[in-house]
Amino acid sequence: REEFAPYGIEFTVGFDAAETIEEQLDRLQDLAITGFLIALVVLFLFLRELRAVAVVAVAVPVSLLVAGAMLYLGGYTLNLITMLGLAVGIGALVDNSVVVFEAVQRGLERGLAADTAAISAVQRTMRAIVAGSLTHGIVFLPAIFLVEDSMVRGALELVAVAIIFPLFASLLVAIGLVPLLAERLAAPAALARLKREAQTGTELVEGDRL
Numbered sequence: 165r166e167e168f169a170p171y172g173i174e175f176t177v178g179f180d181a182a183e184t185i186e187e188q189l190d191r192l193q194d195l196a197i198t199g200f201l202i203a204l205v206v207l208f209l210f211l212r213e214l215r216a217v218a219v220v221a222v223a224v225p226v227s228l229l230v231a232g233a234m235l236y237l238g239g240y241t242l243n244l245i246t247m248l249g250l251a252v253g254i255g256a257l258v259d260n261s262v263v264v265f266e267a268v269q270r271g272l273e274r275g276l277a278a279d280t281a282a283i284s285a286v287q288r289t290m291r292a293i294v295a296g297s298l299t300h301g302i303v304f305l306p307a308i309f310l311v312e313d314s315m316v317r318g319a320l321e322l323v324a325v326a327i328i329f330p331l332f333a334s335l336l337v338a339i340g341l342v343p344l345l346a347e348r349l350a351a352p353a354a355l356a357r358l359k360r361e362a363q364t365g366t367e368l369v370e371g372d373r374l
Contacts, residue, residue, distance in 0.1 A: 188244055196251040200224060203258050216265055219345045223261040223337045224254065230333035231326075238325065245319055249326020256300055257330055260293045260338035268346040282343035290339065297335055301328045 271281030
């Protein structure tokens with residue numbers, strides 16, 4: 165306004181959606197955090213292991229950070245549509261990490277060493293998690309190419325990118341970070357538990373013989 169004031173030109177803001185958009189972004193952020201916390205609670209109810217929940221709790225934010233870097237490098241910005249896609253994709257991010265972690269646990273239960281169990285888990289679950297992630301991403305391809313309205317197609321593209329990038333990031337995290345966390349954090353506790361269970365079973369057998 166000050167620059168154009170000498171020319172007798174005055175600008176008046178008729179509509180400013182900045183505050184509304186900021187409120188919606190804050191709301192989406194709260195919804196994403198709430199959904200993530202609920203997913204961790206449900207995961208704990210099924211697995212009954214805090215270390216497993218801790219591994220997933222680390223994997224999901226790392227996946228989102230990698231996805232944010234991908235969005236930035238791809239020339240996308242954080243807006244209502246991309247934030248919505250990230251919020252929707254949080255549930256899918258948990259899947260890959262849980263599958264790999266459970267595979268590590270199964271290897272430990274079979275008597276494998278911690279590092280061997282981690283390597284075996286990645287080898288056994290690689291095709292499954294890649295196929296599952298591709299299935300999530302391919303769903304958006306028909307919608308992007310078949311919709312004629314350019315505005316709707318652009319919105320769908322943003323949502324698809326905001327979901328596909330985190331899925332790809334979760335693949336990298338599930339293959340590279342989760343086995344390491346499972347080996348360093350969860351494996352010692354799992355091995356100690358299995359050792360205690362074996363000792364308890366041995367004591368019960370000896371008690372029955374007596």
